[in-house]
Amino acid sequence: MKLVAIDMDGTLLHTEKEISDHTVSAIQRLQKEGHAFIIATGRTLQDAKKIVSTAGIPADGYICANGAMIADRNGHILTEKHLGLHVATDIASWLHERQFYFHLATSEGIYTTDGTYQFFLDDLHAYAREKNDGGKMAAIIRDQADRQLNNMGVKMLPSPEDIPGYDFTAYKFLVLSLFPQKLQTIRTAWEPNPSIALTSSGRDNIELMPFDAEKGSGLTLMAKQLGVTPANTVAIGDNYNDLSMFKTAGLSIAMGNAEAEVKQYADTETADNDDNGVAKAIETHIFGIRQ
Structure with a gap:
């Protein structure tokens, strides 16, 4: 076998x-x-x-x-x-303040905060302005993202500070950006934290998880x-x-x-x-x- x-x-x-x-x-x-x-x-x-x-x-x-x-x-x-809920709150607040799109995988589904989708759109529009035929590329990326988010059934948190009030287990964050230098700021800030492990499943993302x-x-x-x-x-x-x-x-x-x-x-x-x-x-x- x-x-x-x-x-x-x-x-x-x-x-x-x-x-x-x-x-x-x-x-x-x-x-x-x-x-x-x-x-x-x-x-x-x-x-x-x-x-x-x-x-x-x-x-x-x-x-x-x-x-x-x-x-x-x-x-x-x-x-x-799992990530402790207060650790998850710290990460979510840090990401939100710096206008990253992110979602948090939990035992009760996937959550994000109000406003983060606009951060994704802002990122997408800035990326399109830098590329030839950027408008077409942006439309394709947005269509794929919208379909995936709809399939996942993402739920909304009013704000990062509300996380401790939820009865779920927080597993990991997925953060998206089309700008590698922007993602690098996450590594610089969070890699020194011994309770957090960072990895990636693509050039456009970083994932923050429990260290083990x-x-x-x-x-x-x-x-x-x-x-x-x-x-x-x-x-x-x-x-x-x-x-x-x-x-x-x-x-x-x-x-x-x-x-x-x-x-x-x-x-x-x-x-x-x-x-x-x-x-x-x-x-x-x-x-x-x-x-």
Whole structure:
């Protein structure tokens, strides 16, 4: 038995944020042959479960919020790591004051604060002014963002200072900006904080999490839970938040669209997410099909 842990954005999902029929068929065969399919994502459990269940490939386990929350196939939480609500308030207030778009993944869904969407639009308009044909690019980015936010069902907080009044567990922040130098200010401010870990799932974002949350430790726990030896684990991903999983897995596979530095940490590479890279990786390394 093999355990295959698969990232979502940029990996399992193609550019339009869906799972191709080819990939669905490969994962269904994977499970029918007795192997385990695990989701390893920065997304929330609710979001991840909805996507794979709708596609007809419910997972055998879920590593969510970059390892801050781990659940079995039924969605029962096995373990979770969280940001204290006062720490979450400090981070949210800092981000809001500096006009970053962000959302907070919690046990009760995804939250943001009033006004942050306007920060995103302001960022987008400034980016478009710097680029040739920027208006067209901005329209495409906004359309993709709107669809994703609507699918996630983001909830509104009146202000960051209201966070301690909510009865939820805070897992992680996702912060978006099209300007790398703006994102760098977050690293400068928060990397020295020993209670916070920073990672990224793309060039346009930074994620702030509990210091001990990572996909790699989640993969170790899921393997133990399912009785799979470390040597029989496979990890497929595309970005920096997948590196701990690459270090843990018996076989690590980078997507063709992965960052160049991320590929250096992988054992091998597959096609990109718009060319059925996950399906091809499974066919090659699990089924032994030569591409």
